[in-house]
Amino acid sequence: MKEQLWSILSAVRQNSPLVHNITNYVVMNNTANALLAAGASPVMAHAHSEVSDMVSIAGALVVNIGTLDEYWVESMKLAVKQANALQKAWVLDPVGAGATSYRNNVLEELLSYRPTVIRGNASEIMALAKFSSNTKGVDSTSLSEEALEAAQQLSETTSAVVCVSGATDYIVNKSNYNALSNGHVLMSRITGMGCTASALVGACCAVSADNAFAATTAAMALMGIAGDIAAEKAPGPGTMQVQFLDALYQLSEYDFRERLKLETNP
Amino acid sequence: MKEQLWSILSAVRQNSPLVHNITNYVVMNNTANALLAAGASPVMAHAHSEVSDMVSIAGALVVNIGTLDEYWVESMKLAVKQANALQKAWVLDPVGAGATSYRNNVLEELLSYRPTVIRGNASEIMALAKFSSNTKGVDSTSLSEEALEAAQQLSETTSAVVCVSGATDYIVNKSNYNALSNGHVLMSRITGMGCTASALVGACCAVSADNAFAATTAAMALMGIAGDIAAEKAPGPGTMQVQFLDALYQLSEYDFRERLKLETNP
Amino acid sequence: MKEQLWSILSAVRQNSPLVHNITNYVVMNNTANALLAAGASPVMAHAHSEVSDMVSIAGALVVNIGTLDEYWVESMKLAVKQANALQKAWVLDPVGAGATSYRNNVLEELLSYRPTVIRGNASEIMALAKFSSNTKGVDSTSLSEEALEAAQQLSETTSAVVCVSGATDYIVNKSNYNALSNGHVLMSRITGMGCTASALVGACCAVSADNAFAATTAAMALMGIAGDIAAEKAPGPGTMQVQFLDALYQLSEYDFRERLKLETNP
Numbered sequence: 035m036k037e038q039l040w041s042i043l044s045a046v047r048q049n050s051p052l053v054h055n056i057t058n059y060v061v062m063n064n065t066a067n068a069l070l071a072a073g074a075s076p077v078m079a080h081a082h083s084e085v086s087d088m089v090s091i092a093g094a095l096v097v098n099i100g101t102l103d104e105y106w107v108e109s110m111k112l113a114v115k116q117a118n119a120l121q122k123a124w125v126l127d128p129v130g131a132g133a134t135s136y137r138n139n140v141l142e143e144l145l146s147y148r149p150t151v152i153r154g155n156a157s158e159i160m161a162l163a164k165f166s167s168n169t170k171g172v173d174s175t176s177l178s179e180e181a182l183e184a185a186q187q188l189s190e191t192t193s194a195v196v197c198v199s200g201a202t203d204y205i206v207n208k209s210n211y212n213a214l215s216n217g218h219v220l221m222s223r224i225t226g227m228g229c230t231a232s233a234l235v236g237a238c239c240a241v242s243a244d245n246a247f248a249a250t251t252a253a254m255a256l257m258g259i260a261g262d263i264a265a266e267k268a269p270g271p272g273t274m275q276v277q278f279l280d281a282l283y284q285l286s287e288y289d290f291r292e293r294l295k296l297e298t299n300p
Numbered sequence: 301m302k303e304q305l306w307s308i309l310s311a312v313r314q315n316s317p318l319v320h321n322i323t324n325y326v327v328m329n330n331t332a333n334a335l336l337a338a339g340a341s342p343v344m345a346h347a348h349s350e351v352s353d354m355v356s357i358a359g360a361l362v363v364n365i366g367t368l369d370e371y372w373v374e375s376m377k378l379a380v381k382q383a384n385a386l387q388k389a390w391v392l393d394p395v396g397a398g399a400t401s402y403r404n405n406v407l408e409e410l411l412s413y414r415p416t417v418i419r420g421n422a423s424e425i426m427a428l429a430k431f432s433s434n435t436k437g438v439d440s441t442s443l444s445e446e447a448l449e450a451a452q453q454l455s456e457t458t459s460a461v462v463c464v465s466g467a468t469d470y471i472v473n474k475s476n477y478n479a480l481s482n483g484h485v486l487m488s489r490i491t492g493m494g495c496t497a498s499a500l501v502g503a504c505c506a507v508s509a510d511n512a513f514a515a516t517t518a519a520m521a522l523m524g525i526a527g528d529i530a531a532e533k534a535p536g537p538g539t540m541q542v543q544f545l546d547a548l549y550q551l552s553e554y555d556f557r558e559r560l561k562l563e564t565n566p
Numbered sequence: 567m568k569e570q571l572w573s574i575l576s577a578v579r580q581n582s583p584l585v586h587n588i589t590n591y592v593v594m595n596n597t598a599n600a601l602l603a604a605g606a607s608p609v610m611a612h613a614h615s616e617v618s619d620m621v622s623i624a625g626a627l628v629v630n631i632g633t634l635d636e637y638w639v640e641s642m643k644l645a646v647k648q649a650n651a652l653q654k655a656w657v658l659d660p661v662g663a664g665a666t667s668y669r670n671n672v673l674e675e676l677l678s679y680r681p682t683v684i685r686g687n688a689s690e691i692m693a694l695a696k697f698s699s700n701t702k703g704v705d706s707t708s709l710s711e712e713a714l715e716a717a718q719q720l721s722e723t724t725s726a727v728v729c730v731s732g733a734t735d736y737i738v739n740k741s742n743y744n745a746l747s748n749g750h751v752l753m754s755r756i757t758g759m760g761c762t763a764s765a766l767v768g769a770c771c772a773v774s775a776d777n778a779f780a781a782t783t784a785a786m787a788l789m790g791i792a793g794d795i796a797a798e799k800a801p802g803p804g805t806m807q808v809q810f811l812d813a814l815y816q817l818s819e820y821d822f823r824e825r826l827k828l829e830t831n832p
Contacts, residue, residue: 060344062591063593081636082635101328101344270546272333280802282802283804367610536815538599538812
């Protein structure tokens, strides 16, 4: 598995896939910089007049609803339709799921276009699971377990790979799941770290179209390990951002293997 | 007073209030990062379809007109109406007041919704004072004094707490005002420092709803002291941004008390 | 020439020209910070209701189509018309030229408003040259030469100063051109470096209205030299961004002269 994950990250560096992001205003800069640091090529485009054309030349699409509005939601729909028509991977980042009924309605509609991967935090994934399935009720003993169960339900209903990120990241694919325990708490004090993760998932999917489960795991491992390395040099969230980009850029295969904390299930 | 100010900043860290920002494209990332570093939770949302719902779950609202347009102005009006309906504090940052008649017209309309706090630089506050009252003419001997008089007039006309930031920050509440002389000139070479200040005012108002005057003073003191600390390590504006976020995150009660340069009047 | 270039950069610091940017969401923050670090004053405004008024008070206009849409294209047209009416310099950054037919159509229309300067990378300039003239066919032996020829054709057709940036930056004005070989490969791993270059061209044009060729050369020299200095301290793209802003701010005349790698032709 370690072998496979590193070879995906390595392919991103070598092939420099074009990743089309329809994302929020807050994080566009971070997202673009993280993709560049990891070796990918970012493009941001949302005009109704060109969004389908841009999907056509991209390796993968990332849709993030953070600062959605009516125009942008239409852009997202045009883009995911085209991604589906061309059988390209697309990643959904359901920022703020559950916060307003508008967000929930938009997400319900986007889910109907069958994302390849869904990545969110625990509360977002739990919100999505709630309205995408008749939740069976959960037997979890902790928030983390509850989120994992929600991710499993959501994966079942949607056939998407579902990633719920947090202190432990779970990557769920029907009956299997991976758990990653890299990363640092300081990452939660920087805006857009989740959005960056979703963008890197897009980059990995672009070079590993047949295996979104491995691609998502590779991207989340890269996030966590770069976070670990950065945190060693960062007394606060300002330095952390800078060191994180450096770590994405510099990460060696040796460090990746040594630091990876991956548990595969079953 | 020192006691009270620190206890407000401490409440932000403990309660992590949700601050809803309708702000400009240039600074959204800085604003979100500064709120996170100070312990608050940022949310950015502007869709007409959800903006009122987002105000409902937020602790305070910050409206910043930096890159306004017709759609966003409507978002702002929907949001401030809801804030007023729910008696939540809202902060107005009148970026570029006086630069175009469109800005002035929008600001005049926003003022009619009675912001809790208005924060701007000297030229913005003077522009607002001019069209919100029959300016009495000023007897000031310096730009700084002139700005203070404008802030006092504006506070009288609007009943808002008015903060005019600069080398000395004035926080005006009817007959009282506080003057803060923390901060460093390098802050003026970083975009969005004023916008960050307004966002932190929002965070402080969210945990100190009954005392917007103290909340605004606390936020401005945090800005200035974090700026002082950062400047000690920063040879230029790039490093300054990074160190500023670290300083917001790390600031201790001891450093806050030792460094605070506050003058209360009367 | 060195003398002249430094005096333009020095005038930016002394006069602090207001540079109006209609640019993309990804880079607005970088652009504003780079302008501030170099001594200029940035303003971002796009509302149809004010965009002409903002051009009127600015020293130069920069139009960047990175995240264009129908509303923003209209803003750009209103702004460039006003720039032309007032004989102010305007800079076109044709981000993603050639990627979609929408971009090409918009660029064709913007070219008809005769930009003072066009700055792009090799593929963008070659795309523009293709649809703005009957390309004569090129005899170039390398991508870099091909780009130079495209820039010369484009300059001839449009009467604009054309800058094609890359490992070597070419600044073309009809029969003359300058070549700059400052800069570092790490700059290509940071989003918005090209956009920053265009904004700095705007700042230099604002203080050197009668000589856009020298102004463009000065701005590109500043970019490259600040990049050289930053790269000496930067192990990765995160640190690079920070050091780059510090270098823009701190650059001395001595360092500028010592480091400049300029070739004038003929």
